[in-house]
Amino acid sequence: MTEGPEKPRHIDGRINRIGTDDLIKAFGSPAGDLAGLRAFVGEQLRRPAWPLPEWAEATRATPDAVLAAAAPLLDGVNVTGRGLGRSQLYGFHYLGWLAPGVQAWLLTGDERYLQAFEKHLDQWVEHRDSVTGEWPGLDAIWYSLGTWARCRSLLPTLEVLTSSPLSDRVWGRLVATLVGGARWSYDEHDVFRHGNWQLVCATELLHLSAVLPSLVESEAWAERARQRIEEHLLLDIYPDGGHYERSPGYHRMVLTALQTAARIDPAVAAHPRFAAMHTWMCELVSSGGWLPHLQDSGIEWPAASLLRGSYLLNDPVFARVAAQWMSQSELAAEVATFPARPEREERWLSPGAVPELPQATVLPESGYTILRSPELRAVINHGPHIEHQLESHSHRAVLDLVLDGWQQPLLWEAGGPPSYDDPGYLTWYQSGRGHNTILVDDQELSTDRSVDVDPLVDANVLAVFSGRHHGNGIEQTRTIALVRESPSYVVVTDHAPDTHTFRACWHALHPWREVGQLAYDASAPNGPGLLLIDAGDATQVELTEGVARHPVLERRTAEYGPLHSLTVTRSTAGFTTVLVPHAGAEPAAVSVDRVDGELVVALDETVDRIGRSTWTRTVDGQLTWATGWRVRTLPGLLRATDNVDVLARPTGDTLRFEITCSGRCGLWIRAHGEIRLNGMLIDAIVEDEWAHLTLPYAGAWTVDGVRYE
Numbered sequence: 001m002t003e004g005p006e007k008p009r010h011i012d013g014r015i016n017r018i019g020t021d022d023l024i025k026a027f028g029s030p031a032g033d034l035a036g037l038r039a040f041v042g043e044q045l046r047r048p049a050w051p052l053p054e055w056a057e058a059t060r061a062t063p064d065a066v067l068a069a070a071a072p073l074l075d076g077v078n079v080t081g082r083g084l085g086r087s088q089l090y091g092f093h094y095l096g097w098l099a100p101g102v103q104a105w106l107l108t109g110d111e112r113y114l115q116a117f118e119k120h121l122d123q124w125v126e127h128r129d130s131v132t133g134e135w136p137g138l139d140a141i142w143y144s145l146g147t148w149a150r151c152r153s154l155l156p157t158l159e160v161l162t163s164s165p166l167s168d169r170v171w172g173r174l175v176a177t178l179v180g181g182a183r184w185s186y187d188e189h190d191v192f193r194h195g196n197w198q199l200v201c202a203t204e205l206l207h208l209s210a211v212l213p214s215l216v217e218s219e220a221w222a223e224r225a226r227q228r229i230e231e232h233l234l235l236d237i238y239p240d241g242g243h244y245e246r247s248p249g250y251h252r253m254v255l256t257a258l259q260t261a262a263r264i265d266p267a268v269a270a271h272p273r274f275a276a277m278h279t280w281m282c283e284l285v286s287s288g289g290w291l292p293h294l295q296d297s298g299i300e301w302p303a304a305s306l307l308r309g310s311y312l313l314n315d316p317v318f319a320r321v322a323a324q325w326m327s328q329s330e331l332a333a334e335v336a337t338f339p340a341r342p343e344r345e346e347r348w349l350s351p352g353a354v355p356e357l358p359q360a361t362v363l364p365e366s367g368y369t370i371l372r373s374p375e376l377r378a379v380i381n382h383g384p385h386i387e388h389q390l391e392s393h394s395h396r397a398v399l400d401l402v403l404d405g406w407q408q409p410l411l412w413e414a415g416g417p418p419s420y421d422d423p424g425y426l427t428w429y430q431s432g433r434g435h436n437t438i439l440v441d442d443q444e445l446s447t448d449r450s451v452d453v454d455p456l457v458d459a460n461v462l463a464v465f466s467g468r469h470h471g472n473g474i475e476q477t478r479t480i481a482l483v484r485e486s487p488s489y490v491v492v493t494d495h496a497p498d499t500h501t502f503r504a505c506w507h508a509l510h511p512w513r514e515v516g517q518l519a520y521d522a523s524a525p526n527g528p529g530l531l532l533i534d535a536g537d538a539t540q541v542e543l544t545e546g547v548a549r550h551p552v553l554e555r556r557t558a559e560y561g562p563l564h565s566l567t568v569t570r571s572t573a574g575f576t577t578v579l580v581p582h583a584g585a586e587p588a589a590v591s592v593d594r595v596d597g598e599l600v601v602a603l604d605e606t607v608d609r610i611g612r613s614t615w616t617r618t619v620d621g622q623l624t625w626a627t628g629w630r631v632r633t634l635p636g637l638l639r640a641t642d643n644v645d646v647l648a649r650p651t652g653d654t655l656r657f658e659i660t661c662s663g664r665c666g667l668w669i670r671a672h673g674e675i676r677l678n679g680m681l682i683d684a685i686v687e688d689e690w691a692h693l694t695l696p697y698a699g700a701w702t703v704d705g706v707r708y709e
Contacts, residue, residue: 004137005389006197007188011142015184016129018176026179028216034168041175042163044214048156049207049263051339056106058336063107070104072097073116079124085421086134093131093141094149095124102157111165118170125173135390144188144197147181148257151204154178155211179215182208186221192231195388196243196250199236202228203257210264229261233273241276241283242366246383247393248284249297249416251277252305259305262312263339269312278309278318283361283370284379288407289325290551290558292379293415294368295386296393296430299549299558301325304334310348311338320354325556359484360463362456369456371463373484376405376581380480382467385447391420396445397435399467399478403490403530405581407553410522410530411436412507414548414563428546432505434563438494438573439503440472457629459647460658461485462615464629474498476573483615485624487588487603489580491610496573504568504575506532509550512543512566515587520566523585531587534568535576535599542567625649637706639690641666648706655706665695669706676704 014022020034031037059066081092101117104110133140140146155178161171185201192198206225209218236244236254243251255277262269281302284291291300303322310319323331335349361370367383380401385394403411414434417425428434432445449471457464461484468477479493496502506512508522508530515521515531518538523529534541548563568575578592578601591602599610606624609616614634616626627647628634637648638657645660657669669675671691675684678701684691695701 005135006138006143008137009139010187011139011184015142015180018180020172023172023176023179026216027212027214030214034172038162038168038171041158041212041214044212045158045162046211046213047339048159048211049260050156050337052103052106052156052160054339055337056103058333059103060107062333063104066100066103066107069097069100070113070116073101073120074112077120079120080127080131085419087420089131090133090135090138090140090143090146093128093146095153096149098124099153099157102161106160114164114166118166121174122170125177138390142181142184144185144201147185148197148201148204151178151181151208152257152260155204155208158211175212178208178212182221183217186217186224189224189228192228192235193389194236194244196245196254197389198228199232199254200257202232203261206261206264225261226265226267229258229265229268230271233258233268233271237273237277238363238365239273239276240363240365241273241278241280242363242368243277245295245386245388245393246366246368247295247297247416248281248291248293248300250295250393251280252291252300252302255281255305255309259308259312275309275313275315278306278313280363280366281306282318282321282355283357283363284368285321286377286404286407288404288551288553289556292402292404292409293413293549293558294379294381294402295395296416298416299551301556303556307331307334308338311335314344314346314348316348316350316352317355319348320352324354359460360456360458367451369453369465371465371480371482373482373488375486375488375583376403376410376482376490378403378480378482378490380465382451382453384451385449392447394447395430395432395435397432397437398445398449398451398469398471399476400432400435400437401480401492402436403579403581406528406583408524408528409509409551410528410581411579412509412548412563414507414546416549418560424547433503433565434505434507434546434548436506438476438478438496438575439501439505440474440476440496440573441501442503443472445471446473457645459627459629459645461617461625461647462627474500481610481615483608483617485617487580487606489578489601489603491599491601492575492577492579494573494575494577499571500573502570502573502575504534504570504577506566506568506577507546507548507563508566509548509561509563511562511564518568519590521587522564523582523587525585527582527584529582529585529587531578531580531582531590532566533578533580533590533592535578535592535594536568536570536574540569542569623650637670639668651704654704657701657703657706659695659701659703661695661698661701663698667693667695667703669693669703671706674705676702678702679704 024037030040081089101113105113128141131140185205189198202225205221209222243254293299303325306318306322359372369380371378378401414429417429432439449469451469453467463482465480476496481491510522512520512522518534521531544565546563549558550561551558593600601608605620607618613631614628617624629645630643632640642665647658648655668690671686684693
């Protein structure tokens with residue numbers, strides 16, 4: 001038997017050939033015919049998690065999108081999906097295209113939509129078992145995502161269709177389709193399996209058992225569903241709140257399914273990982289309200305999901321975050337779709353301030369680090385390759401990054417494809433060449449990446465991320481430093497041993513234009529933009545064009561458009577790349593030089609001197625601050641007996657040091673009057689204007705009174 005991504009085929013008559021007698025028996029034989037069963041179910045039926053009548057009332061004033069989705073039903077749809085691509089065929093049989101018929105009927109009262117729904121569902125049941133999928137061992141109809149998606153779309157319609165003019169015959173076929181899917185899911189998911197397929201399938205198994213409790217198998221379905229959901233919350237949701245597959249799109253898909261489960265079972269809402277999944281999106285969402293399209297994801301707009309999470313958790317934090325990107329009318333319309341909860345005191349819409357995000361966030365299990373400044377944000381990928389039962393959603397890149405500012409992507413990547421049937425899926429969207437990374441000999445990154453990330457350095461004015469990997473067979477290191485104080489920018493440093501063909505790939509939504517030697521700018525007509533300066537010797541630079549989604553802020557959607565690529569090629573992997581964002585259409589004057597082994601970046605009157613582990617900023621020739629990480633010396637300012645992280649700032653004619661050490665540590669600083677350690681006056685030994693003092697144990701310390709001229 002062909003081995004497939006799920007169990008060997010277990011489709012029989014109790015799943016795909018449920019007749020009237022079988023359907024009546026499934027409910028315990030409460031009636032003698034289909035009309036009697038329909039009446040019985042109408043009395044026993046419980047409301048779905050997200051009822052359609054509330055949705056219809058909230059949507060009635062803005063029906064255009066629903067009517068557009070329902071319009072093909074009036075003309076006729078080929079219910080077999082014949083001619084669609086390999087993956088698209090499976091997605092077609094989720095029947096997402098069918099539910100708008102019911103929705104349009106509810107909004108307009110026009111029975112043409114209901115009749116079109118009836119005709120197409122009837123035809124689909126007649127022809128579904130003639131459909132053959134191209135994935136070995138995976139039935140196009142009866143598999144995890146198919147049974148989940150059809151239940152998600154069709155189960156909410158039972159509440160309104162059971163008392164509608166829909167014929168008894170097609171009503172019975174609708175219920176039989178749901179029952180058959182639940183039976184298949186119950187048989188398939190008798191043991192835990194990683195990934196989104198099983199988890200979302202379990203949530204709809206729970207949903208169906210709650211809506212149709214009079215089904216004989218309902219209790220067993222609910223028990224198994226709860227068991228799988230509990231296991232996934234523990235094993236498939238990371239402690240940092242991310243979903244196992246590390247994709248914002250699949251994370252949101254799974255969270256939406258869990259939100260349905262949380263409406264039914266309070267234990268799901270009470271689980272700490274459920275709330276953490278919402279926090280994860282808050283950490284990754286941009287100032288424009290979108291999540292970047294990492295690891296096969298589309299561009300996700302999480303505001304509505306966060307609002308629903310606030311409702312379920314009865315916690316106002318996520319609603320306040322969501323309200324940043326929703327108008328009052330949009331928010332009110334969304335809230336109107338939520339069923340009333342008279343048993344509790346509603347706190348989730350209470351007004352208040354939006355929580356301020358930290359300057360940096362590390363999501364250790366998900367493998368993302370987010371660095372923030374007032375103008376700029378960097379999202380760095382350092383996670384593992386994650387397996388999948390069909391195709392992995394992990395892209396062939398690591399230590400890559402994207403940048404955004406002023407609500408727009410500045411440094412971007414290929415992201416997820418329009419369809420997994422797209423011919424460029426593996427060669428562009430998943431490939432390293434569609435990411436901001438270093439390619440080696442044009443090979444694809446191994447799934448065994450051996451990623452190692454250093455503890456994040458955060459000196460307030462500056463954050464430094466460092467990591468290394470062996471995914472190309474050699475050790476490649478990358479350091480990403482973001483300076484937060486204006487002018488804010490990023491310096492990316494890459495190293496690898498030996499001689500190879502190394503290609504540094506950089507991507508932006510707008511064309512790169514040469515503005516100087518190894519200097520290129522990519523800007524929107526009215527801004528914002530990004531200036532890229534390669535600080536190495538003259539070399540080959542290639543400009544090409546690919547494709548990626550672009551966020552469309554005013555409609556909270558995304559459209560495919562050009563992705564402009566800049567590739568710098570060298571035989572040795574010594575790349576230093578300066579990335580300077582700007583709000584307008586033109587970049588400021590920036591120069592980058594090497595002086596005495598340091599990188600010197602000048603932006604108008606601001607001059608930064610950047611060493612291997614130090615960064616010093618002067619403005620108009622005066623020191624603004626100096627910082628070092630894992631250093632024993634800050635030249636002319638400090639010496640230490642062990643590695644420390646240090647930030648020095650002038651305060652009048654003295655300096656204030658902020659120092660973090662990992663253990664007892666001696667310091668030498670230039671003396672100038674009183675020396676205070678954590679605000680306490682100390683008697684330091686002074687030799688040749690240098691005072692010696694001791695930091696007695698590990699921790700964060702301040703030293704004031706240091707001489708500065």
